[in-house]
Amino acid sequence: MQIETNQMQYWIANHVQDAVLYKASTLISQADDDIHLVDKALEDISYMISLVEKESLRENYITRVAKANKQKPAWIKKRVKELIDARDLANTIEESDELEIEEPIIVNTKINPVKHWIEDHVQDAVIFKANTLLKPAIGDVHMTDTALQDIGYMISLIDNEYLREFYIEKVAKANKQKPAWIKNRVEDCLDEREELAERKNKEESIVPSWIDKEKFFTLGFDSKIDGPQHTGIYFHTGEKGAKQMTNFTVKPLIHVYSKDENQNRRLTEVFNGTSKTVLELPSKAFTSVDQFETILLNEGNFFLGDGFAKSHLNKLKSVLLRQYPKCFELKTLGWQPEGFWAFSNQIYKDTLTPFNEYGYTEVDGVNYLSMAASSIQDLRAEDDFYENDRFLSWSQPPMDFSNWAKLFVGAYGKNGWLGSMFVFISLFRDIVYALNSSCPHLYAYGPVGSGKSVFAESISNLFFNQMPFFNLNQGTDFAFFHRMERFRNCPVGFNEFDENAIKDEWFRSIKGGYDGEGREKGSMTKRKKTETQKIWCTFILIGQFLSTRDDASVLSRSIPTQISETSRTADQIECYNRLKSYEKSGLSGILVELLQHRGRLEQKYAETYAREFKKLTASFEKDGIKVKTRIQNNFCTMLAMRALLDGLIVFPFSYDEFFLHCKKEIMKLSFLIKESDSLAAFWKSIEFMFDQDMIEDGWDFKIEVKDAVPLMISRADVGADGKNTRERRFEEPKKLLFLRMTTIHPLYMNATRQQTGKTGLNQETIATYMKDQDCFLGTIKSTSFKSKKGSTTVSNAYVFDYDLMDMNLERELAPIGMEKTIKGEVRYKDAEIIDVMGEGKLKWTMEIDQSYNKEGFTVKDVVSVTCFSKKLDDEKRLTVGTTLKVSGMYHERVWGDKKRGEMMVNDVEFINALTAPEPEVKEELNLID
Secondary structure, three states, X not given: OOOOOHHHHHHHHHHOHHHHHHHHHHHHHHHOXXXXXXXXHHHHHHHHHHOOOOHHHHHXXXXXXXXXXXXXXXXXXXXXXXXXXXXXXXXXXXXOOOOOOOOOOOOOOOOOHHHHHHHHHOOOHHHHHHHHHHHHHOOOHHHHHHHHHHHHHHHHOOOOHHHHHHHHHHXXXXXXXXXXXXXXXXXXXXXXXXXXXXXXXXXXXXXXXXXXXXXXXXHOEEEEOOHHHHOEEEEEOHHHOEEEOEOOEEEEEEEEOOOOOOOOEEEEEEEOOOOEEEEEEEHHHHOOHHHHHHHHHHHOOOOEOOOOOHHHHHHHHHHHHHHOOEEEEOOOEEEEOOOEEEOOOEEEEOEEEEOOOOOEEEEOOEEEEOHHHOOOOOOOHXXXXXXOHHHOOOOOOOOOHHHHHHHHHHHHOOHHHHHHHHHHHHHOHHHHHHHHOOOOEEEEEOOOOOOHHHHHHHHHOOOOOOOOOEEOOOOOHHHHHHHHHHEEOOEEEEEOOOOXXXXXXXXXXXXXXXXXXXXXXXXXXXXXXXXXXXXOOEEEEEEOOOOOHHHHOOHHHEEEEEOOOOOOOHHHHHHHHHHHHHHHHOOOOHHHHHHOOXXXXXXXXXXXXXXHHHHHHHHHHHOOOOOOHHHHHHHHHHHHHHHHOEOOEOOOOOHHHHHHHHHHHHXXXXXXXXXXXXXXXXHHHHHHHHHOOOOOEOOOEEEEEEEEEEEEOOHHHOOOOOOOEEEEEEEEEEEEEEEOHHHHHHHHHHHHHHHHOOOOOOHHXXXXXXXXXXXEEEEEEEEEEEOOOOOXXXXXXXXXEHHHOOOOOOOEOOOOOEEEEEEEEEXXXXXXXXXXXXXEEEEEEEEEEOOEEEOOEEEOOEEEEEEEEOOHHHHHHOOOOOEEEEEEEEEEEEEOOEEEEEEEEEEEEEOOOOOOOOHHHHHHOOOOO
């Protein structure tokens, strides 16, 4: 049983001497040649012997124990002395009157087999390593020498002297080596280590007191700020101590991260004791002393001392590069995809945060840099690379948005309605674009001096501090495209927009800007790579004339506002002057107020847009009006914004007023574009050529009244009968236009070239455009055409509903308004009441048979006549099959071999029917309103 207490050990030492020898032998034998267990056993034995009071007896025990267990007496003797000395220093020795002997502890003798195996196979690491090194070296002197050197170094690392001696003896014996060989090597390592420590102490003694020695000897340098002579970085030079190698200190600021190596740089502040500056160090500056020094010299009195080498730069690099926090430069200002708004001098996310003196600040744990706000750009005004960025800077707003809108509308009238809503289209462009992959432009047009430019400026000045518009008659391609990608969710103005003067590439870019299509260009940093200049802004176009170029492609992508040259009222002038005064002091702070509504727009814009679009569509259908979908989309973006913000922002116009205004503008623009597109120009050319007798009725085209027509169908629609045509029937006869494109198109191309000097649309494009028109019915495989000279041919033709076409290819054969009486019967369907120019009229169709005999043959001549009457009370009597005689103003048209008449009926006489009641009877029967 192990002795646990001092009292028990004291009792054994004084009363049972043989027990000491027995206990010592037991401990040594239990160590089983494990060096660490032997060391622990010697510690316990030494402690036990140190409790013996008589010195002579202690010496006796030391000698006998060492001899009995083959240990050196000095190992035990030194430890015993150390224990006695330590005990003598204690104030008291706790003595106990009783000796308590614990009962033997009953332990669980059940042994885990895995644990037992591990305990049986465990080896001392030092012995194992020594054996591993020496066994392969047997017989090889050089390998043995190397192994002994490694073993000596390993043992020298053990602080315990006794363990070192023990390991030397044990390793030497196990591998049949002389202990002295190992001991000498151990002592050499100890001496070398001691010499290094002395040298370090000596070096530290010659290092100035101001140097942080731990940093100096670990990193190899330290910095000092002490006037222009002594400020610099001091490097460790061995026995010579510290040497000044620069005349400046370095302070890492931020690492501006970019995958573009030309933009990837580290902002570093250097100070020479009298002045400081911030360097933009590219990554390559840390790889070359020459480049590093060149950049320093460019900035002023900053230089490297004699002897500054790549090794010194590497030491600086190894320390400094870890101290640069990562930072992203704001390449675009305005709304950021990380969810905040960036002015050039402030960041807004729930609250305003200014940039520090170096131009960076932190948002949600990420650093962002605005070079326009940085003191680094301490340059002359003409060298300011970030001048344009500073136009988008935050300033304290003098009013809220509602008051601004009141002044804006007061100055510009209903144009101000559209302009004020375009503010929201611009501020939340990304939300608008995400829904339909498009965002409309604002197009201010009007004559010189009408005020279109100042109107656009008032919108722009809500974002920018009087930033000049880009003049489309000047400027470079780079400046043009850079302006479109520099600001996100901001309006950018383009002045002097003229379709006849603008560069073709710029015109296409403005057109593509609606769809967010940027310009693809080659990358300057990556071989065979391209990048796209993105479009993040909205466009404000300013010009004297509306553009109808390329089928009004820009106009259809815009919300036009016509600025008229009219005299302003006194109130308008006052509002205008006050507005311009506020613009000079800066209004951009108002944007912060509006940005607070972004969350609502993100959640509700899509559904609100869909509701407003549906509402507009229903309103147009009710009025029987068809408009262009793109134009309706454009205005609907504004309408959705107005509906979403109703009740949240006070506008100087109501939602209902704005709805009606948008509806009116949509109709007006749709009609204007309809008149100016390429297909409309084609039909006008057809009319022109007909008037000039360049094309012939009956030969190049014909107009016939039919109640059915066989139209060609696609192969996929061919039925079991195998026919590639299908008859289309109408509820009542229709006036149809049959057009021979094979004869008309060459004439159209020639006429267009002569009139405009340009090439007309090819036949395939015209056909594609025609198929999108409501009047287009299809293609007839074959129909007959006859010229005035009597020539006939059978040809395919395009078929149109002539009554739906806004053109005139008819030539009257009978005088308009000829008095006539005709007799016939109601055909096809009963009479109905229709609206004609706001007046209700009764409409029905009659057929009059004017067939006659010629040379014994009957020549069929049946004319279909559309009748109109103001006598609405006759409606119920005018049913299909009713025979009657009517009188009124009649005129007749002829298309080929077909005739069609129209009559404004004055009198109706029903034949073989009851006589119409007299007025008195009608009144009695309530037939008169």
